[in-house]
Every structure is written in C-alpha cells, then in structure tokens.
Amino acid sequence: MDDYSECLDIALQELRLAQSALRRDIAEYPTPIAGCDEQFNHLLDQRERVRNALEALDTRHFVPTPRKLSTE
Template structure:
C-alpha cells in the first residue's frame, strides 16, 4: 500500500465519521440548550474532523535555504 492509498483511506474514514456525527446531530432531540454538553461535544468533533480533512488537502510550506519563510519568493541563480 502506498502513502497515497493511506491518505485516500484516511479521507474516506474522516468523511464517514463526519457524516455519522451529522446524522447524530440531525436526530438529536430538541430543544437544545446552550449548555447541552453532549451536543456541544458533537459540534466540536465535527469541526475537528472538518479541520483534519482541510489539512490533508492544504499545501504545506517547507522552508529551504532559498525560501526561508512563506511568500519570500524564489531566488534564482
């Protein structure tokens, strides 16, 4: 298995987890008060999963001697 395969599996599993949490939130009994800890926990988990999916697809800056910081430009030689 390649790392691309692993990332594909990770994305699929995270998407499945997000869908399951969304279903649970949809089925949550109403009314929901602002201090409902379980509901708030589910909202937080959903956000964490969304952040994880975004981070898998976001470009990552890797510093090199020619570009020590993001947006520094590329030195040509």
C-alpha cells in the same frame, strides 16, 4: 501508488464517513437544545475536529528546498 498515498486515501475516506455520521447525529438530536447540553456540544466539537482534519489533509504545504544540493 506510494504507500503513504493509500494511507491518505483511507484517512480521507474514514474522515468523510465520520463527518456524515456526525451530521446525521446532529440533525437527529432531540430538541430543545440547551446551551449547556454537553453531549450536543461534544458532537459540535467532534464535527469541528473532523472538518479541521479534512482541511489539513487537503491543504498543500510549502516545503522550502535548497537551491543547491549539498553533500550533507
């Protein structure tokens, strides 16, 4: 296994754990939820950041390569 592959696997695992913890925290958040509730809004922001990070790690990126190998 490549060194970076193990790191990516660990990152995915940690992000999924964070995602689960955030889901639990949001589900258990006391009601009523006001629109100006900073703590709840922070949880929503963190959930979005984790979701974006997971999506970025799962997305294959196109890396253009030269058609001819150069000596440079």
